Amino acid sequence: MSEKYATRTLTLLTVTLTLYLLLWQGLTLFVELPVYYYGRLIEVLGLGLFAALALVTPMKFEDMGILVPKKTLFRSLALGGAVALAFVVSLVLLRAVLGPAIAFSWHIRGDISRATYFIVAPFQEILAKSAMLYSYELVFEGLHPRLANVMSALTFGAFHVVYGLKMMLLAAALSLVTGMMFHRERCVWGCAVAHFACGFFPACFGF
Numbered sequence: 001m002s003e004k005y006a007t008r009t010l011t012l013l014t015v016t017l018t019l020y021l022l023l024w025q026g027l028t029l030f031v032e033l034p035v036y037y038y039g040r041l042i043e044v045l046g047l048g049l050f051a052a053l054a055l056v057t058p059m060k061f062e063d064m065g066i067l068v069p070k071k072t073l074f075r076s077l078a079l080g081g082a083v084a085l086a087f088v089v090s091l092v093l094l095r096a097v098l099g100p101a102i103a104f105s106w107h108i109r110g111d112i113s114r115a116t117y118f119i120v121a122p123f124q125e126i127l128a129k130s131a132m133l134y135s136y137e138l139v140f141e142g143l144h145p146r147l148a149n150v151m152s153a154l155t156f157g158a159f160h161v162v163y164g165l166k167m168m169l170l171a172a173a174l175s176l177v178t179g180m181m182f183h184r185e186r187c188v189w190g191c192a193v194a195h196f197a198c199g200f201f202p203a204c205f206g207f
Helices: 003-030 035-058 070-098 114-139 146-156 165-185 187-203
Strands: none
Touching: 003 035, 003 114, 003 146, 003 187, 035 114, 070 165, 070 187, 114 146, 114 165, 114 187, 165 187
């Protein structure tokens, strides 16, 4: 990748994150919005980043993990399912240790609904992996995939600033894990399965 494309990509990433932080701070001066709306703002800006990258860089859907062979898709979904299952089992064990009985409810408090998160989780993974991580790979010209993953995770965490430091760190940690999954199979869909489990089930168990 030429230096020109790397510069454009880094500029777009920086502008997107800066714009989000400015909007977040600006909106709080005039109106108090539920954090749910800032999550949707992240997705809108992520779509803008995706569209801008399509215009100024040579995007390849295969490299972005969106269009993949069937075998790769099945391996990715199996890996994502295994991570999701391990995470849910850990929640069950943790709840058993913390409480006298395991509590589970499909009724989710807050801004995550059972219906929308099936859509939100895959969508966020496309933005986090096929836009952000892929962008950092372009910036580093494919030479430092681990560094690209770390930078992508930090950026993803920064987008969760409105939720507080704890959520920022958890989001960054999730992005690191799904980033390693993405580099293993080069497919975003298994990452989406793991993302869904990690974002949806903790609230079901009362965490």
